[in-house]
Amino acid sequence: MRPGASNTAPGSFRPGQPTTPRRARRRPDLTLPLPERDLTSIAVPLPLPPPPSTAPSTTTTTNNNSTPSSAGPTATPPISDLERVRRIGSGTGGTVWMVQQRSTRRIYALKVIYGNHEDTIRRQIAREIEILRTSDNPFVVQCHGMYVQGGEIQILLEYMDGGSLEGTRINNEAFLSDVARQVLEGLAYLHRRRIVHRDIKPSNLLINSERKVKIADFGVGRILAQTMDPCNSSVGTIAYMSPERINTDLNQGRYDGYAGDIWSFGLSILEFYLGRFPFGDNLGKQGDWASLMCAICYSDPPEAPSNASREFRDFISVCLQRDPGRRQTAVQLLRHPFIMQHIGAPLS
Incomplete structure (x- = not known):
């Protein structure tokens, strides 16, 4: 609305005045442009490590029912080969499942992130997943890959059978x-x-x-x-x-x-x-x-x-x-x- 313009739309009823027919808009196709979202604001604020020089960067993102790439440190099992065993955690952002790979009987944790995320967000996360998949340390949970089904992000992680230390008292x-x-x-x-x-x-x-x-x-x-x-x-x-x-x-x-x-x-x-x-x-x-x-x-x-x-x-x-x-x-x-x-x- 322009500064100083009336708060009452043309043709609307005002107390004490006779009603008048609503006039048609001269340009019914006129619309105000929507503000563009600044996609740079989602960038990770701190520098990330350079990609490994021994192998080209690959993406484990999948669309719908396609099989993730097996390139990288370890092959990511296809999501069709994963069977959900039981839910082991949940929150406002998602749910974590204990899953078992049918062909190998190996146990993983599958973190399902709620929501249908934009392509930009998925690409950011896929880039991070590739960095995390190169992490090889016995004190960091191993990340095995990422899937996308219908816009929903699912991350395959190492399974820790003791769960988190939240609420644990250790006085020794x-x-x-x-x-x-x-x-x-x-x-x-x-x-x-x-x-x-x-x-x-x-x-x-x-x-x-x-x-x-x-x-x-x-x-x-x-x-x-x-x-x-x-x-x-x-x-x-x-x-x-x-x-x-x-x-x-x-x-x-x-x-x-x-x-x-x-x-x-x-x-x-x-x-x-x-x-x-x-x-x-x-x-x-x-x-x-x-x-x-x-x-x-x-x-x-x-x-x-x-x-x-x-x-x-x-x-x-x-x-x-x-x-x-x-x-x-x-x-x-x-x-x-x-x-x-x-x-x-x-x-x-």
């Missing part, structure tokens, strides 16, 4: 040290490849029956979070964000994704020890998210309790430094006394 420091070491090994590997997770939290740390711990839900989640939830306001995610990521006025507006991962890691390890969210039950996932963000940004960082060992208290302290430049890196933390003194110790 030897076992907790071993969990921390494995997560740090995975983070050090990702950071060497210039991959920033951005969502380290207990629900994204998986364990199996052999007590092997692996990092999950990296890469693809960054794109989906920006497209499916533009505000990125999930309290479960905000709860583990570093102060400078929530409040960009901190640290002179600079955000170091690697240091942000260390904050999230330290908070998760402390939560395992305490058996509760470190900032308090009232500010946890079911609490007041505005108060939670204020606590993260302006209160003193959480500390390990006084009855914990000196090594563990120091370990948490160097992870939860308010100044990201003072947080130790994953490689440095692997040499911390809390990690080194428990290597080879009994975990029971």
Whole structure:
């Protein structure tokens, strides 16, 4: 509407005036142009590693019932060869199924992402999948490929029979040290490849029956979070964000994704020890998210309790430094006394 124009359309009824016949529009084909979407806004904000030089980049995306490409590190089984066994997790964004390949009887996890995604989003995710498929580290969940059926994205992942560590209390420091070491090994590997997770939290740390711990839900989640939830306001995610990521006025507006991962890691390890969210039950996932963000940004960082060992208290302290430049890196933390003194110790 032009500035100063009447709020009443021509020919409409106004109190106190006689009605008049509605006039036909002179140009019925006139329409206002719709604003174009800025597709560059969904780009991953941090640099991705270069594609492997040993083999050309391939895409495992499939359309409808076609078979995915078998090129790459490992052959991706056709989706027709996968049988869903049972649902092992679900949320607002999708569902995770335990599936079995009929021809080999191998077990996988299949993450089904809700929604019919645009071609641009699918291409972004397919690019990330190819990067993740080249990841070869025992502390990172293996990604085996991606399928697209009717616009729905499905991601084939390594199956971890112990599930996530969310809600787990680990007050045995030897076992907790071993969990921390494995997560740090995975983070050090990702950071060497210039991959920033951005969502380290207990629900994204998986364990199996052999007590092997692996990092999950990296890469693809960054794109989906920006497209499916533009505000990125999930309290479960905000709860583990570093102060400078929530409040960009901190640290002179600079955000170091690697240091942000260390904050999230330290908070998760402390939560395992305490058996509760470190900032308090009232500010946890079911609490007041505005108060939670204020606590993260302006209160003193959480500390390990006084009855914990000196090594563990120091370990948490160097992870939860308010100044990201003072947080130790994953490689440095692997040499911390809390990690080194428990290597080879009994975990029971």
